[in-house]
Amino acid sequence: MFGFRYRLPNDFFQGAVDVHCHLLPGVDDGFSTTEKSLHALKKLEERGIQKMILTPHFMKDYPDNNRENITAKFAVFKAEVAKVSKIELRLGAEYMLDACFMNHFKQGFLALDAKDQVLCETSYMMYEPGITEMLYDVMCEGIQPVIAHPERYEYAVKDNYLRWRDKRYKFQLNLLSLAGAYGKPAMAKAHYLLKEGMYDYVGSDMHGLGNFEHFLPEIRLSSKNIERLEQLIENNKKLFD
Numbered sequence: 001m002f003g004f005r006y007r008l009p010n011d012f013f014q015g016a017v018d019v020h021c022h023l024l025p026g027v028d029d030g031f032s033t034t035e036k037s038l039h040a041l042k043k044l045e046e047r048g049i050q051k052m053i054l055t056p057h058f059m060k061d062y063p064d065n066n067r068e069n070i071t072a073k074f075a076v077f078k079a080e081v082a083k084v085s086k087i088e089l090r091l092g093a094e095y096m097l098d099a100c101f102m103n104h105f106k107q108g109f110l111a112l113d114a115k116d117q118v119l120c121e122t123s124y125m126m127y128e129p130g131i132t133e134m135l136y137d138v139m140c141e142g143i144q145p146v147i148a149h150p151e152r153y154e155y156a157v158k159d160n161y162l163r164w165r166d167k168r169y170k171f172q173l174n175l176l177s178l179a180g181a182y183g184k185p186a187m188a189k190a191h192y193l194l195k196e197g198m199y200d201y202v203g204s205d206m207h208g209l210g211n212f213e214h215f216l217p218e219i220r221l222s223s224k225n226i227e228r229l230e231q232l233i234e235n236n237k238k239l240f241d
Ligand SMILES: [Fe+2]
Pocket: 020, 021, 022, 094, 148, 205
């Protein structure tokens, strides 16, 4: 028997912090121009979002995305944003667990918080050999991995999630997974992981405004899962403290 499911309340994002988005323009497969990013920021500000952590892709597909280059581009963008919006921005990154990962570690990760929490993703298709060892090595140096959108990995089943939690990785939900934006299997896993209390944070993973506005109204959750999602929003805020 299914219980009632509800849309997110209108004030859901009031005071919220987004911890995963691709709004830094022209550096990855996210927003392509400053104008589009500024337009999206204004729309998000109208919804009540007050702070955002920008997380451009760091992976071998984007060899120019290193700490130095991206930090310089962020400074330019942040100055543009300050002219039109009160949203506070911080620079993070989304690190693919690939052959470049340890080089980025040596340069110094751009963390989600002021210290050590680092957003990581794997290939969607497979958990490649060596990933566990890389994560172990960086954790030994005090890094806390936050696994981006665990619900979206096609290879991942319940056992993977339990193992990752045993290894003390944190999990970040993609909000639109709950609406089926990445397909039904990812949607089912997102609802399962939320219900099981396995997530720590929630992010938009926004690459463009259209997808966000299309799928957001499609989210339907039990009142208990809305409460769980609100707790993730609270956890997000602590990253920015
Ligand atoms: Fe992302």
